[in-house]
Amino acid sequence: MRIGAHYLGNGTCEFVVWAPFLKSVAVKLISPDERLLPMKKDEKGYWKACVEDVYPGACYFYQLGEKTDRPDPASYFQPAGVHQYSQVVEFDSFKWKDSKWKGIELSQLIIYELHVGTFTPQGTFDAILPRLNSLKELGVNAIELMPVAQFPGERNWGYDGAYLFAVQNLYGGPEGLMRLVNECHKHGISVILDVVYNHLGPEGNYLAEYGPYFTDKYHTPWGKAINFDDAYSDEVRSFFLQNALFWFENYHIDALRLDAIHGIYDMGAKHILEELKEKTAELSVQKKKTYYLIAESNLNDTKITRIKETGGYGIDSQWCDDLHHSLHTLLTGEITGYYCDFGETKHLVKSLGEGFAYSGEYSPFRKRRHGNSSKNCPPSQFVVFSQNHDQIGNRMLGERLSTLVSFEALKLAAGVILLSPYIPLLFMGEEYGEEAPFLYFVSHSDVPLIEAVRRGRKHEFHDFQWQGEPPDPQDSETFLTSKLNWGKKRQGHHKVLLDFYKHLIHLRKTIPAFANQDKNKLSVYGLEDEKVVFLQRGEGVDNSFTVFNFSDSEVSVKLPLQENHWKKLVDSSDEMWDGPGSLLTEKTGQFNQITLRKHSFITFIKE
Structure with missing residues (x-):
């Protein structure tokens, strides 16, 4: 069953929501006029209403049990934030100009990760558009957007999204994202979207009021685990599978980066990731364009990328933290926290040669053996980096590598990543040695939640033995401090480093030895x-x-x-x-x- 508010044209809109245990659900239209329209329930627990005289831009709630008004869990737009009404969106009205765009082959990707809110002073999709020429000149051919699903308040990394189908209102909403993707494709740049299927954010998340979307069988560090394998999980799985295809079909996204899949728990015979790959492959055939899935995982498990016929999920590629950790410890000398597993050249040698540095060896940090061998995995199955949002932002002071090591060491790090056989990823500003930190920031409205976030951040830093107080995630200055200083890219060492990155990327693209994936x-x-x-x-x-x-x-x-x-x-x-x-x-x-x-x-x- 297709969920959400689907505008069918001619002033008709179909509303569908899954709420199997509720006795009554109604569409409560609040603009342009007020109406309460009862919905009809089917045998699987889906409520449906086909309503006339409803046009794009109409705002609505669902009324649950004749008393509680809640936004649509599959809302396509939350113009007033996570606690307010949902809005009807018409996707077919956007004038796409990328009909000839077929994407970029996975092994050829050079990815640039960015956070929309801090990438530009304005912090919007439209503000990115003038920067696309610079990214093209740099040589990157893919941008990876940190999550843009609607989150609470004015600022967030995006991993606290509460409405997985709704594009963040402050970034520019649905049309802003479509304009960005359209322009990226015009520039020959693929768009990868970071999506979160392991939990939902704590504020504005009303899913549990609709049905058994969560389970107590498992626990994640970030919130209640999604119910992918317990009772009623078929419709929960459908919700997330629809979400993935939704980004491909309606926003022309080229690939999804699946956040922290080690927090996705599914003991069923067919793992949700395997099913997601099947659905993605089917859509690729239908659209005659290959859509990719890239996983973030700390499992060091090749099952994620192995094809179905060999017992794997078939995900196209995965982030390789081991190469980052191997490189970071050699450059900085840091050996606290999870870095205690690294620090010798042998770790970098193995990671450069195979992918995983730990393929069954004992991990001092985990106090157990860790990983399996990736020796036979093709290089395109690994995304590597010297910096990313996690490795910077989860430091207490959010220091970039540029503030931890010398200028010469920055060039050395660039050489390792860009001359490696794997898919390279750059974090925004890395290419010119940005020195502004990338800190963790939120904008919650619930006081106990704000305090819980502050305590949680301090606890995360315990293993690293960092001293002092972390910047307050709730303080707007923490967010503003994290914005890029674009003017630096034209100055001194910054300009030289930018030219160095351009040169290495050019060599990677033009020298046959660097293109070899064997x-x-x-x-x-x-x-x-x-x-x-x-x-x-x-x-x-x-x-x-x-x-x-x-x-x-x-x-x-x-x-x-x-x-x-x-x-x-x-x-x-x-x-x-x-x-x-x-x-x-x-x-x-x-x-x-x-x-x-x-x-x-x-x-x-x-x-």
Whole structure:
């Protein structure tokens, strides 16, 4: 049953909502005129009413049990926030101009993650549009939007969404998102949307008043677990499956990033993620365009991306935290919290070569073995990054890498991510070394909830042994401090770093050795004492060799490049990149031994 308020044209709207235990449900229209219209219930618990003289823009509640007015749980727009009326939306009236757009193949993605509210001073979808040319010039071909489902108040990361079908009103609502996607496709940029299917936000979430959407069988750190496998779960599953397809069909979204799927609990014979992949694949065939699913997971489990025939869910790709943690600990020396599992070059070597650094080994942080082998997974099944919203925003002070390490180390981090065989993701502002923090911020109206959020944030930082008081998530200044300072990208080191990112992305796109997705043509090894990692990609004439130095001092190493002539492609310590100057002397094109500056890398290709 298709849920929500569907405008059928000619002033007719069909309202459908699932509420299996209620004795009565009615549509309560409040504008442009007031009417109360009873709904009829079917055998599965769906209430339905087909109402005339209702047009797009009409506002309504559902009246539950003849006394309680609540917004539509499948509302397409909440113009006055999470506690107020829902609004009828007509999707067919938007003039799309992307009929020839077929998306970008998964392995070719270069993703740019952004938060709509802090990406620009205005914090809207429309304010992003003038920035698309800059993103195109940078070389990224996909933007990933942090969740835009309606959340409470004026500011939020988006993971407290209470209406999963409704586009955040302060960002520009449904038309604002459609305009953004339309323009992105015009610029050759795919759009990935972050969606949350493991919980709903605590404020404005009235789902439990409609039916058994939640279960006490499982618990999540963020709220009640969704009922994907208990009694009445068929219709709950349908709600979330419809939501995923809704973004593809109505907003032309190219891929969904599934938040924290380790918080999605389903012990049924067919996991909800497997079913979601099936529905997505069916839609891809129907629309003759491939839609992708990318999971965030801390399970280190290849079952997520393995195809159905081998017992997997078939999700197209997943975030790889292990590579981030391996890289971060080598650059910063931090070994508290979950970073205690990392800190040696062997972790980065394994992650660069396979994906997961932990594939069944004992994890000191978890006090148990963790993960399974990803050696046979193609590189397109992993998204890698040196920074993202979680790894920055879940620090007590929200520090970006640019405030934790040197300029040379920032270039080193960029080299690892952009020259790796995996799908790279940049976090907004990373490309020019933005120094503003990205902090956790909310705008709740319930005082006990505000205090609970404050306590919860402090508790999260316990394992990391950070000292002091975290910024108040409820304070508007915490949000304003997190906005990007775009003017910096034209200044000093910031401009050089931006040019460096552009150069690496250009090389990734144009050098055949970097386009090779075959792990059999990938070799990674390291020198633990010297803190050096070697990465070789490709074969024959299409061959590259990169040396990464994570040491705090200069290092001399022997290279296995005697047989053929090689050409230096990049040296991050070159003066042209505001470095201290390269120590590499090129005589015959045959490199036996080289010396690298501290926190630098050199890439060679065959001549």
